Amino acid sequence: MAIRIPQEVQDFYEEVQNIYRKLHREPELEYNVHKTAGFVAQYLKDLGLEVTEGIGKTGVSAVLKGIIPIDSQSSNLCIMFRADMDALPIEEDTNLPYKSINPGCMHACGHDAHVAILLVSAKILTMSPDFQGSIKFVFQPAEENLKKGALEMIKDGVLDGVDEVYAIHVGKPLKIGDYLFNNRFGSVNNDHFAVNVVGKGGHGSCPEGTNDPIPVAAAMIQAFCGISANRQRPFRIQTNIVRTSDTYNAIPTSVKLKGAVRSLDSEDREFVIKRMNEICLGLEVAYDITIELEFKRGYGTVKNNKNCGFWCLRAIRQICFGTQFEQILQIGEDFSYFTDRKPGAYLLIGCGEGEHGMHNSKFFIDEQVLLVGISYWVTLAKNRLNSDNY
Ligand SMILES: [Zn+2]
Ligand SMILES: [Zn+2]
Numbered sequence: 001m002a003i004r005i006p007q008e009v010q011d012f013y014e015e016v017q018n019i020y021r022k023l024h025r026e027p028e029l030e031y032n033v034h035k036t037a038g039f040v041a042q043y044l045k046d047l048g049l050e051v052t053e054g055i056g057k058t059g060v061s062a063v064l065k066g067i068i069p070i071d072s073q074s075s076n077l078c079i080m081f082r083a084d085m086d087a088l089p090i091e092e093d094t095n096l097p098y099k100s101i102n103p104g105c106m107h108a109c110g111h112d113a114h115v116a117i118l119l120v121s122a123k124i125l126t127m128s129p130d131f132q133g134s135i136k137f138v139f140q141p142a143e144e145n146l147k148k149g150a151l152e153m154i155k156d157g158v159l160d161g162v163d164e165v166y167a168i169h170v171g172k173p174l175k176i177g178d179y180l181f182n183n184r185f186g187s188v189n190n191d192h193f194a195v196n197v198v199g200k201g202g203h204g205s206c207p208e209g210t211n212d213p214i215p216v217a218a219a220m221i222q223a224f225c226g227i228s229a230n231r232q233r234p235f236r237i238q239t240n241i242v243r244t245s246d247t248y249n250a251i252p253t254s255v256k257l258k259g260a261v262r263s264l265d266s267e268d269r270e271f272v273i274k275r276m277n278e279i280c281l282g283l284e285v286a287y288d289i290t291i292e293l294e295f296k297r298g299y300g301t302v303k304n305n306k307n308c309g310f311w312c313l314r315a316i317r318q319i320c321f322g323t324q325f326e327q328i329l330q331i332g333e334d335f336s337y338f339t340d341r342k343p344g345a346y347l348l349i350g351c352g353e354g355e356h357g358m359h360n361s362k363f364f365i366d367e368q369v370l371l372v373g374i375s376y377w378v379t380l381a382k383n384r385l386n387s388d389n390y
Contacts (some may be wrong), residue, residue: 002177002322005371008124009378016120016370019043021098023112027087027105030142031057031149036085036115040139043119047126049137056153058085060139064122066131066385077133079384080159080342081121081377082150082167082335083114084143093361108363110170110351115139117168117373124378131385136162143334146298150337164308165344166380167335168373172357174350176368177322180329183309186302186339186346189269190332191261191295193276195220197283198290201245201253210251216287217242217255223279224259227272235263235272236330262330264301299332305343312345315380319372322350349373 028036037058044051049062063078070076092099092106100106107113122137138158142149159165171180197220199213221239228235241258263269273295280291304312313324325348335346352366 002175003320003368003372005319005375006378009371009374012120012124012374013371016116016374017367019119020113020116020367020370023115024096024107025098025101027100027102027107027112028085029089029105030086030145030147033058033085033141037139037141040085040115040119044122044137047123049122049126055156055158056140056149058141059149059153059156059158061158062122062137063134064126064129064137065134066129068130068132068386070132075132075385077163077385078136078161079133079381080136080138080162080165080338081118082138082140082165082338083118084111084140084149085115086111086142086144086147086149088144088359090359090361094364096364106361108360109144109358110363110365111143113170113351113365113370113373114168117370118377121374121377124374125381131382133385135381135385146332148334148337150334154337154341159338159341162342164305164384165335165338165342166308166312167338167344168347168349168376169333170351170365170369170373171348172351172363172365173353173355174325174348175322175353176350176366176372177320178325178350179316179320179322180325180327180348181309181313181316181345182304182326182328183306184304185264185328186304187299187329187331187333187336188262188264189266189300190298191263191269192298193259193261193296194294195257195280196292197255197257198292199251199253201251204249204251207251211287211289212251213255213289214244214252216283216289216291217244217257220257220279220283223283224276227275227279233268234328235261235268237261237272264328269297299334300336300340302333302336302344302346303339304345305339308343308345311380311384312347315376315383316347316349318379319375320349347376349376
């Protein structure tokens with residue numbers, strides 16, 4: 001067996017499954033997670049915890065204090081566990097009995113699992129708070145689509161008194177029992193760009209007097225690829241969307257390009273921006289054409305702290321006996337706002353194989369991951385808050 005689930009967690013399988021399915025059935029978007037947040041707050045109140053609502057617009061948090069007396073400065077630790085609550089504007093295309101009932105909205109990134117896992121973890125830890133220090137359970141809105149829910153929660157003080165921050169994400173295609181942790185980064189800088197090449201259109205039979213933007217766009221795509229070609233640096237530039245007219249016998253007026261840039265540090269990010277600007281300026285001169293470049297900075301890198309990473313791996317290795325993958329995830333993740341301010345660790349836990357990954361309309365999870373997630377949180381809490389080993 002690739003996982004070992006403590007009996008105290010196993011006993012909650014039905015409960016966590018029910019919560020997960022309920023949340024999956026009723027996904028909500030961005031900050032409009034009112035129903036989800038209401039459910040979360042009520043569940044935490046029923047545990048007897050003091051709950052803060054409306055933090056970061058629709059976020060929820062609650063603190064659980066351990067019952068073992070504090071005997072040193074380092075044992076008065078507050079560790080934060082975070083789950084994101086929002087879904088995606090995707091029409092679900094599965095046959096699950098608990099398929100989304102909200103048209104055009106789907107939990108296709110597993111955030112429903114994150115919420116269910118953290119709620120039941122809070123319950124189990126509340127039943128036996130035999131640790132020092134405290135745990136802050138944080139449920140945030142608006143992680144997807146660069147809506148920066150984490151930042152809104154920080155502005156409202158969610159990190160006050162917090163020493164360390166932890167988060168999980170379900171991962172596919174990773175088997176149950178496999179996990180991914182990189183000892184430096186949990187995600188990459190995730191930026192976007194849009195370019196508008198504005199020429200002069202006209203009838204294809206008489207190109208004189210026109211200025212064709214298509215060769216310019218082609219040269220630009222090649223030149224963008226070249227930015228990384230001669231640098232031994234791990235950044236990527238992809239032009240993923242090219243749009244122009246679809247008239248076969250006309251020279252179009254403009255071509256629009258859109259794409260993504262992924263990098264690991266601000267030096268690479270700024271280098272890419274500088275080179276893209278230079279290329280656009282050069283092409284403007286070369287082709288006597290107008291080019292508009294818009295670069296939008298997305299989420300920064302999630303930074304995994306060495307000490308937090310130690311506790312993260314120690315806990316997950318007590319639960320999972322599959323493969324540990326170590327590559328840097330090429331996703332964007334707004335947990336970065338937390339790890340920019342506090343030491344933390346971001347872990348990906350396998351939620352099953354299959355060809356339909358995250359953000360796919362056919363995405364689904366193996367519900368065994370719910371037990372893995374709870375076991376991880378409970379184990380991490382007990383290990384971390386019963387130790388003076390920094
Ligand atoms: Zn996502
Ligand atoms: Zn996600």
